[in-house]
Amino acid sequence: MKYVAIIRQVPDGEAKLREEGGRIDLSGATMILDQMDEYAVEEAIQLKEQHGGEAVIVAFGPERTKEAIRTALAMGADRAVFVKHEGDADPVTEAKALAKVLAEEAPTAVFTGGQQADWDSYALGPAVAEALGWPVVAWTTAFELLGEDRAKAKHDLDEGAQVVEVALPAVFTTQQGLNEPRYPTLPGIMKAKKKEIKEIPAEELGVTGTKVEILGQTIVQIERKQKILDGTKEPEKAAEELIRLLHEEAKVI
């Protein structure tokens, strides 16, 4: 049995973004394994620990993506396949390339984060599933393997949730609540250095361009008034003044 986690490297949410010529410049930003993908990596590792087999990382992106791959390997995944691609991409284009890797890997189940923290996209998991002709379960909060070809999963809908039985192989998008991602340990980090990362240029998988062109990016910052009152000594007075401001100045109550 083989469990795959698809990961991306994204800027740390706390990192300050820089804008350069109408585009976001990530060269100075701290880059991390997408936190939504951590749940995917953890699930693949747990399944391997419980049922045996292999936990494989599949990633797409520029050279620096290898740092995130090493993190996932340090958490306990066995090896990685890295589709190297410099420049813009979009989720559907990436999905079609990754589908070729996955068709060859023939995993039992594939996991990936429900949203990518750079694209703010929800498309990667469903698009990968479509490109492979496999089912997708989005926003999974519980996963149970029922055998080699079936799984039971709970996932969120627009309102409420659903419990489904899914024929495998299938793609599951992950989120908070599914598991508690582990931190890489020092021995884990040392071992990760020796684990295999198979590199494939994206062009070899038919990536020639992107379906969605980025025309411009601007950092948006809503200017906040930052009228901060001191309520440490006289909380009642501060509260009354706040409510007055919200009523008379901001006119929101």
Add this chain to the structure above:
Amino acid sequence: MVLVYIDHDGKKPKKGGLEAVTRARKIAAALGTPVAGLIVGSGLGEAAEEAKKYVDTLYVVDAPEFADYTAEKWTAAAFAAAEKAEARAVVASASRTGRTWTARLATRMDAGLLEDVLELEPSAEAVVAKRYTFLNRVLETQRAAYPVVVTTKPNAAPAAEPKGEGQVEALEVALGELEQKVKVLEKIQEEKKRVSLTEAPVVVTGGRGMGSAEAFRLVEELADLLGGAVGATRAVVDAGWRPYAEQVGQTGKTVQPNLYIALGVSGAVQHQAGMNKSKVVVAVNKDPDAPIFKESDYGIVGDVHQVLPAMIEAVKKLKD
């Protein structure tokens, strides 16, 4: 044609569905084509009667096997309707389910996918759209040539007005092997709130600083007084004090109310991603250096257990 998926509650189109209609009409105008609608479900009589008022043609996929949502079935329905309509653009609301099946559809149609669109400018060749990226911190302009699949961010477009009586056409969608791979075993209903979190004009969110599940009684009281909904941070949900359905942030819901009140919330970026487009932000926190104050219009540095009851009293006084 332009195809718009009209989300419904069994009786009438949902607000998100009508916002999608607004965007679909704009694209149709640029292409000089009519708008076709699609509704999917089981027992759609009433909902179809309402939905047809918004489009020129309404495709209705109404069958028992469409009683429960799966991404595969919805994709099959939308793909069948798109083929029938010879659609160059498909529009749907960016709900959780909408964001999922549209990604399948775009891949199947080999279309450009424009997600969570705030505004769009269509031409005869392409759609240029604005949307947030990088956890809502960047406004990005994207362009995709037809065919395109567009999801519209909730509350970004006005809901469409009815404009006549569209023609209704029943559409039979045969389920193949793929559509039968997911079986729904159980449906879990979300507790019905008086005001839905994503549509509430006021959201009052409690964070770790509230200290306990019991302390949320006062958060609820303030929310009720202001006609708002209760939100929670991830730490609060993790601690089991509040249900996941109330979580605001990257892994929870994105809200954009007129007034957002953050109580005992430090203001992690993941939380800000879910609320930083709110019109007015208010924070109460005992730590004057809490990042949330930098993202606030108004705030009080102080003990939330003293300030919150005082705020409730002040609001009551104002209402008298």
